[in-house]
Amino acid sequence: MFAYGAAAGLLGDLLLGDPRRGHPVAAFGRAAAAVERVLWRDDRGRGAVHTAVCVGGTVALGALAARLVRSSPAASVALTGVATWAVVGGTSLAREARAVGRALEAGDVEAARERLPHLCGRDPQALDADGIARAVVESVAENTSDAVVGALVWGAVAGVPGLVGFRAVNTLDAMVGHKSPRYRRYGWASARLDDVAGWPGARLTAALAALTGPDPRGAVRAWRADAAKHPSPNAGPVEASFAGALGVRLGGTLSYGGRVEHRPVLNGGGRPVAVSDIDRAVRLSRRVGWLALAAGVAARRVLKGRVR
16 A cells, blocks of 8 residues: 555656645644744753654654544555655656756856755855756755655655654754754754654665666765765765766855855765756656655565564
8 A cells, every 4th residue: 555655646746746835844834833933942952842742743643644544445545645745845856956957058047046045045146057056966866865765765664654754854854953043952853853864765865876876886986985074964875876876076165044164075086067967866866766665665565574
């Protein structure tokens, strides 16, 4: 049932993408923001309660929904399909990346800068055309794990509660898990939980990128040599593997919210990112997503067999 439902959900995402209005993830964001307004203090404990309420409540709702339909295989497949479609974002990721790429191909850097915030949190005005292309490829790599593979991994482990729980963790981290003055302490629990929840999906994403990319050896070499240099324990393996697989150089200086960061270079022997690499990254991301589904289904069958 997980295999049929998750495959249907991925197909739904491929054909329909995200709804323009009424997205369940947006509804979760509004609810999490309402909880924050009640709980916020510059305190780690309050932030931990916020995380527990938002993530725990989402997992509980997913478990209740799964319990209500467990007697009907068709309803269980449908629920899994809807949950998968709601939590994965591969089509929106590809659409936004390619929109920036088309603007760059047309030589319209300003249009590319205007579109970039739909994809990532970089300061677009601080980037030239090459910098924008690099930012897009890095975002495609990282979000392949965050927006597709991670959810499928936890769906394979825990079904619908795993699917919606992972998306709740990832969304909450995007909302409060950054190191701004307001969230440095309050968002600590959300950031740490996201690191833990994202760990298996990031490694599977890196492995599948190496397996299916144009340069498997380069991907493995970059992963082993450079992943640990990245400040994020999960983005590091993914971005390094994509960099090696595509033969490009990622990392370096970037700007977030007016704050300049000098990150280590990933796959330093690669060439600079070109606009054409955006589409190559998107195609690699697609392959990784479908292979992650196959891996998740296989793992779930093994786990079910051991339980029996």
